[in-house]
Every structure is written in structure tokens, then in C-alpha cells.
Amino acid sequence: MEKRTLNSKNKESLLDDKLKFYIDAIARFCDRCGTPYSTADVNIVQDSGMSAIIHFSCSNCKSRHIATFLKPIGVSSRTPINTDLSITEISQFANKASITSDDILDLYTTLKAGVKKL
Numbered sequence: 001m002e003k004r005t006l007n008s009k010n011k012e013s014l015l016d017d018k019l020k021f022y023i024d025a026i027a028r029f030c031d032r033c034g035t036p037y038s039t040a041d042v043n044i045v046q047d048s049g050m051s052a053i054i055h056f057s058c059s060n061c062k063s064r065h066i067a068t069f070l071k072p073i074g075v076s077s078r079t080p081i082n083t084d085l086s087i088t089e090i091s092q093f094a095n096k097a098s099i100t101s102d103d104i105l106d107l108y109t110t111l112k113a114g115v116k117k118l
């Protein structure tokens with residue numbers, strides 16, 4: 001179902017709502033220092049029908065996390081990142097290939113394994 005009737009003047013508040021949704025669904029506080037995330041700390045790297053990839057950046061301790069959110073099953077996974085990749089670079093990487101549900105499960109499994117190792 002598409003919402004083509006929504007025009008661009010609502011775009012910013014829609015984005016804000018989305019960011020708030022992801023903060024609520026994935027992480028409200030920084031893992032490292034406990035600072036609450038605000039919408040300014042969160043970037044949507046990719047948002048498809050099946051999944052979303054969200055970048056969290058703590059305004060206090062500067063620690064960064066990449067989260068995947070699988071919409072059909074409502075599961076999220078978050079992993080710290082230590083690279084200097086910018087949001088744009090991460091986005092380019094994420095958009096390289098069209099993502100299938102298998103890819104998402106692979107990514108989820110990989111992230112989960114990565115989190116367990118920490």
C-alpha cells in the first residue's frame with residue numbers, strides 16, 4: 001500500500017516519526033555510556049519493505065552502532081562499528097546489490113554472531 005497522497009511538506013515530520021520509531025524499536029540509550037539517543041543521532045542507511053539498516057551515533061561518547069531491523073519478524077540486531085566509514089559510504093555499500101530476504105537473514109546471522117563474540 002503506497003501513500004502517494006502525502007506530499008513533501010510532511011516529509012520532515014514523517015522522517016522524524018520514523019527515527020523515533022527506530023529508536024524505540026532498536027535502542028533508546030547508548031550501549032557504552034547510557035546517553036539517550038535523539039533523532040539527530042540516528043540515520044537511516046537503508047529502509048526497504050523488508051528491513052531497515054540504521055546507524056546510531058552517540059552524541060556523548062561518539063560510539064557508533066549499525067542496527068538491522070527485520071520488519072516481518074520485528075527483530076533487531078545491533079553491532080558496534082569501529083570503522084571510519086561515513087554514512088554515505090555505508091549507504092553505498094548497503095545499496096550495492098538489491099537485498100533479498102536471504103541476504104537479510106545472512107546479515108542478521110552475521111551481526112548476531114558478531115555481537116556474541118564481544
Ligand SMILES: [Zn+2]
Pocket residue numbers: 030031032033034035058059060061062063
Ligand atoms: Zn555513548
